[in-house]
Amino acid sequence: xxxxxxxxxxxxxxxxxxxxxxxxxxxxxxxxxxxxxxxxxxxxxxxxxxxxxxxxxxxxxxxxxxxxxxxxxxxxxxxxxxxxxxxxxxxxxxxxxxxxxxxxxxxxxxxxxxxxxxxxxxxxxxxxxxxxxxxxxxxxxxxxxxxxxxxxxxxxxxxxxxxxxxxxxxxxxxxxxxxxxxxxxxxxxxxxxxxxxxxxxxxxxxxxxxxxxxxxxxxxxxxxxxxxxxxxxxxxxxxxxxxxxxxxxxxxxxxxxxxxxxxxxxxxxxxxxxxxxxxxxxxxxxxxxxxxxxxxxxxxxxxxxxxxxxxxxxxxx
Numbered sequence: 001x002x003x004x005x006x007x008x009x010x011x012x013x014x015x016x017x018x019x020x021x022x023x024x025x026x027x028x029x030x031x032x033x034x035x036x037x038x039x040x041x042x043x044x045x046x047x048x049x050x051x052x053x054x055x056x057x058x059x060x061x062x063x064x065x066x067x068x069x070x071x072x073x074x075x076x077x078x079x080x081x082x083x084x085x086x087x088x089x090x091x092x093x094x095x096x097x098x099x100x101x102x103x104x105x106x107x108x109x110x111x112x113x114x115x116x117x118x119x120x121x122x123x124x125x126x127x128x129x130x131x132x133x134x135x136x137x138x139x140x141x142x143x144x145x146x147x148x149x150x151x152x153x154x155x156x157x158x159x160x161x162x163x164x165x166x167x168x169x170x171x172x173x174x175x176x177x178x179x180x181x182x183x184x185x186x187x188x189x190x191x192x193x194x195x196x197x198x199x200x201x202x203x204x205x206x207x208x209x210x211x212x213x214x215x216x217x218x219x220x221x222x223x224x225x226x227x228x229x230x231x232x233x234x235x236x237x238x239x240x241x242x243x244x245x246x247x248x249x250x251x252x253x254x255x256x257x258x259x260x261x262x263x264x265x266x267x268x269x270x271x272x273x274x275x276x277x278x279x280x281x282x283x284x285x286x287x288x289x290x291x292x293x294x295x296x297x298x299x300x301x302x303x304x305x306x307x308x309x310x311x312x313x314x315x316x317x
Contacts, residue, residue: 018198018210018236019250019273019289020307024055024074024300026099026132026144026185027266030152030222031257032176032192033232035078035093036212037158049080051307053291056104057300060121061263065137068263071125072132073102074300076151078307089158089170094179095151097186099144101130108302132185134224136261142185142223149184152176152192166202171195172214182223190220196232208238218257224266225259244279250289270295273305283311 018036023029035051052075059070075098082091105127125131132144156174163169174194180187196214203209212234218226236250250273258266275289291303 017238017246017248017277017285017287018212018234019248019275019287019291019305020049020051020078020080021053021250021252021271021273021289021291021303021305023252023254023269023271024053024057024076024303025265025269026070026072026074027068027134027142027224028222028226028257029074029097030180030182030185030188030220031218031226031230032152032154032174032188032194032216033230033254033257034154034156034172034174034194034196034214034216035080036234037089037091037156037170037172037198046081046083046312047309048312049078049082049307049309051078051080051305052076053078053303053305054104055291055300055303056102056108057302058122058125059265059297059300060124061265061297063262066135066261066263068134068265069131070133070265071129072099072146073104073130074099087160089160089172091154091156093154093156095186096148097151097184098148099130099132099184100146101128103128140224144185145183147184149181149186150179152178152180152187156194158198168198168200168210170198172198178220182221185222188218188220188222188226190218192219193217206240208240210234210236210238222258224261226257227255227259230257231255245276246278247274247276248289249274251294264297265299267298268295269293269299271299271303275305285309 020035056073077096080093134142158170158172160170176192182189194216198212200210232254238248252271272294273289273291277287289305293299
């Protein structure tokens, strides 16, 4: 219903866009949660995008049957090649992930002190330490090493049904190939699939609302057992400050990706991103955002996102 409600015509805008972010929870990173697509690639054009998601988290949980310690920093580089052919959109995204003890622990502690925010479990662990450990009473143990590895390659296509008079609607489908490493929790060792709708609507000349709603079908495990189907969605409100500058707040959510767990960190998640985009005269686009876990303890504490998209040919928009 939300997507259908976005369809009525309104004043034109330059394009519809969402921050290219996703849950950086290392224990479920091998699940297929597609990056948001966008309507900004004009017909017959090609673009290359490099996006970085730099996250830091400390999560400790224990129940009568499960125990988990995640104290890690990750940097994910998403390399995306996109092509528009009339109403069709094609894209391929290859993630490269690095996990380590990191350098942000002191910065985040100072941030919490300055704003009087709760520190959670951070005082319980040493700064700049590394651990990704999980165990349950069934004998399953996970101990992900630090280091760099490829993630699963996503091959996706979409068809734009509407992109005029301030309204947008597209249907996307994707496959994720098992190029990632199960040992590093960067892939699930199987072919996954996803189907989703993306829609948007201009709210006058200064604001726009964009959304997506979809479902994925998981083919493997991470090595944690994955739910076979996982729903996901996005809702974003953008303010067009000028012809080149936008500010946005975006909410991303997904259902529980891991099966058979009572831990909050392996349950559903809700993320809030806030930041902006700037369009250069060359046609390139810069974006930056901070991602917070507004469903506390269900995803990493904070993620910093930056990205740049370069047009590789075709008409500018």
